[in-house]
Amino acid sequence: MKVSLNWLRELCATDLPADELARRLTFAGVEVEGREGRGTHQVVCGAQNFRVGDVVPMARPGAVLPGGQRIGRAKLRGVESAGMLCSARELGLSEDHEGLLILPRDTPVGTGLEELLGLPDTVFELNVAPNRPDALSHLGIAREVHALTGAALRIPQPRLAEGGKRIDALARVDVEDAKRAPRYLARVIEGVRIGPSPLRLQERLRGCGVRPIGNVVDATNLALLELGHPLHAFDLDRLAGSRIVVRRARRGEPMTTLDGKQRTLSDDDLVIADGGKPVALAGVMGGQTSEVSDATTRILIESAVFDAGGTRRTARRHGLHTEASHRFERGADEKMAALALDRCAELLVQLAGGKIAKGVIDRYPSPRPQTRIWVRPARVSSVLGTQVAAAEVEQRLQSLGLQSVEGDAKRRLWAVPSWRGDLTREIDAVEEVARLRGYDTIPVVVPKAGVGETAAIAPEQRITRAARAALAARGFDEALNYSFVSERELLALRPDLKPVRVANPLTVEQAAMRTTILAGLLQNVGRALKHGAQDVRLYELGRVYLPRRSEMHPSGDLAWPVDEPRRLGLAAAGHRVPRSWAAPHDPLDFYDLKGTVDDLLAALDVAGTYSPVEEAFLHPAASAALTVGGRRAGVLGQIHPRAAEAFDVPATVLVAELDWELLLSQARALRETRGIPRFPAVARDLAFVVAADAPAATLLAEIRAVDGKGLLEDVTLFDVYRGAQVPVGKKSVAVGLTLRAPDRTLTDSEADAVIASVKDRLKAALGAEIRS
């Protein structure tokens, strides 16, 4: 909201400079976001909207433009030009650049423009919180300044000269829905003459960001900006039956609002109707049919209070946000409605002439009772953590217009003024005292640590840290992607999972909650490769969003709406090591990825097994499932060419998606140690030929199954060979065996015996031919 300092000073006689005022307001909770000095700037122009005889502003030679350029004497088309005629925008007054600013014909020629416009002025751009509708006006800010500085408040006291007919004879108001319109006031003014407002008032409106329209509408806007209560002027002669009916719209009822838009109303919309049709969307926007025009002579001024929630629903339904709806949505002041009506009538007569009909229509069946709150200074002190004296509490609350009803220094009942609908409880008063005295008066006290909660490092933190270290050692950079991606991409990876859709996404690329963490990572890989990256390795640890009951939080008031398990995603492309003179530049393959997963499992102290898997987004011959603790813990492998196509990445990209919740549940944060073996080991190598399709896991399992005495400590598969020296359909495999007895040095003959039984087992179970 914009506030003119000149205007503000008329309502509260503070002589604080603008800087200090801005600071005081900001630190009392009415943030001054911006400031604008307003004066006249004089610039050159070549407009065509003026006629001989118009009075227009002129910039003399020597004047300086807003851009810093100085106007001199110049020759334009051979004619000497001494200065320039200006538009409102060129003068820095508004965005209106339709032509020269045409001043009233009776403007005394030669008068300084600033004097005519009531300048210079400073305009504050204020950020008013949604709970403070009372601060959405010059008077509201004046009240704040009064409370902060003690400077005297000057509330406008309209003086109305009523005359002519009684209002009851001229118009009738019926409120059918008093819940949605708790108060409806109206006055009638006859014999007005429509025309422009004086320059000074036009300028005042412009300064506050409101376009001057004509004296009648300007009067309603001036009263609004001054007192904060929305007003509306109807052309009484265009109200059928000279009637106002405040009622719900009929479903589908049509209406054209002032902005020229044809609207179809809902039966939740409150309308102001005349004898027949709606003439305004209550509290939001007027209608075209009853709009004040140049021909208008009789005005009905409406000053009403409309229900906040209902106004908001109507405004949202029709995509409207107006000065009026902005205030009604936040809650209007029932008492202010009466003052605003009189102030508006006063202004209107001043600007447009006419006679105010006798009396006021006031439909106000059930006035809101005054709010009263008990305030204990001790409670103020304990919430703020600093001693605040009872006298100070009382002084602060009084400065805001609260009135003491009864009580003593320990506990006092206060009557809250009608404009502070936000003050309903003791804590609200505590906040008022706090902000007026300043938050910097609150001491800084660090609470004692502890309170029964342990500050020990959670196992989960330890495990996660270990996993991250393993991934970093393997060269994986951490990524963080948006949780929503395009549904197309999700379905390219997981055609079996229908994602949760965002109803109002910013783009279709962010319209579906991810069901797999790989979509974002594949985008990242694709982008990096397009930028010329040779090697990309990324991981992301985050949630996926599955439209099913949450496994860990299934029901009750702590239930999670959907399942949000965490997943660890890996994506890699490029080479094993960066390009270098010192190492071969081999491309990454499945076993690099598997090695990374192995390292990760080792970091978590988790045992896993791998088996072939059919997964839609993975290469059918280069993918595996990981099993941990008997449960599927994820998949890894080379991406399927079709998925690669969907993400525009090469089909050599490797990916893994692991179930982080399962891994966490199986991982051990801290391990126990076993000491160092006391007796030496015997190492033996063994080479044999088996069928080419015999899985390594089977070979190793057969070897491990041999030893019954616990002598076989470790088996390392260190060579696999297919080629010239091996028959077709066979492969040669070499393993290293480590044998050790826990209680003695193993003899050669004991070792020989174990090796012999391994050989026998391999021959018998796999038809192996032993080579050495």
Next chain:
Amino acid sequence: MIDELNALLAQAKDELADARDEAQVEAARIKFLGKKGSLSAVLRGMGKLAPDERPRVGEAVNSVKAGIEDLLERAKKAVAERALDADLRREKLDVTLPGRPQKLGHRHPVSLAMDDIIEIFARLGFHVADGPEIEWDVYNFEKLCFPVDHPARDMQDTFSLDPATLPPPPKGAPDPPTRILRTHTSPVQIRAMLEARKPPIRVITPGKVYRCDSDVTHTPMFHQVECLHVEEGVSMAHLRGTLDAFVKAFFGPHIQTRLRPSYFPFTEPSAEVDISHPLCGGKGCKICKGSGWMEVLGAGMVNPDELSGVGIDPEKYTGYAFGVGIDRLAMLRHGIDDLRLLFDNDVRFLQQL
């Protein structure tokens, strides 16, 4: 005769100093200590000595012999050292060739900041509480005292979800079961209090939040950490103390905090919190628009209605809460000027960290 012996030692010293290889050392040994060597020659003259002179000369002989042996040993070592050295130098590495590379991974600045924050609050006795990102509308707004049909809701542009794509609400779920993407981590306050039932409660809740907004300073998803402390006797002074301790632990001991009154439905009194700008040291620069301050978080005393809404007596217990944008903190710490960089995951950016 003793002079003869000393001369012999001096001669051996001279000759061995010039020894180039093992052969020369061996030749010297034979020359001085061999059966036909110089020392033997001297010894042969012993017989001519008077008996009382013999012990003295014998001693001298032994000492010269030991001296020569020592010289020989040293010469042998020196020769071997020289040979080894020459051998080592035969093939020389170009130490200016680049080292064999092994790529190391990098942490994301936001997750790194999150880890630091968790650790800092652990020191202050706060533990981590968790909540869903697809949240009940009731927990995101109503339970946090956002009035229905009130503009306070406009403070946070909400992503809603297509109900047809959601599972049926589970038993005991809040009513109405409208689900949204949470706009802040504050609903975890409600969950933490419902779960704990009884204060003292000290939790932080880091996580992702969503608002439909996107420009240079807003992304539709970002990260927050919520801090909640409910206990008897907790005051706004404790809020200031915790904020101050946190900010100093995160950015450094010179960082100041400043509170401005503000409005959040779920806190009262409410405050906007500024910290002195870490990059310019509070002197004022372009980034902080010359003010020396940066707005980083919202805070306040927990609204008593929120406490009673979860069954905690607001007359007995008070609490404070605040919510910090983690992304903003990470940006300040690393001098990142464009928020969107955080979620582009461009490896050229990630690898700078």
